[in-house]
Amino acid sequence: MLDSDRKLAEFLRSLSRYTGLTLRPAAGVIAGFFGGRYLDNLWETGPLLATAGVLAGLALGLIALYREAVKEVKRGQKKE
Secondary structure: OOHHHHHHHHHHHHHHHHHHHHHHHHHHHHHHHHHHHHHHHHHOOOOHHHHHHHHHHHHHHHHHHHHHHHHHHHHHHHHO
């Protein structure tokens, strides 16, 4: 494998990893909103559960992002 092929492969792996990281909080917010809206309609609670779902989804997405960042920092320290 050529050096340029290795660099391209590493770039694509990194791109894939970081794209997934940015989508996690957004996916959590969207899932929380629609799940909360469904429960709001089911139990007639107004926008209460949709708001709670958005906040919970955001919190869980940011926690996942933080965990991945910590893993990345540890990987970087091991390489040094």
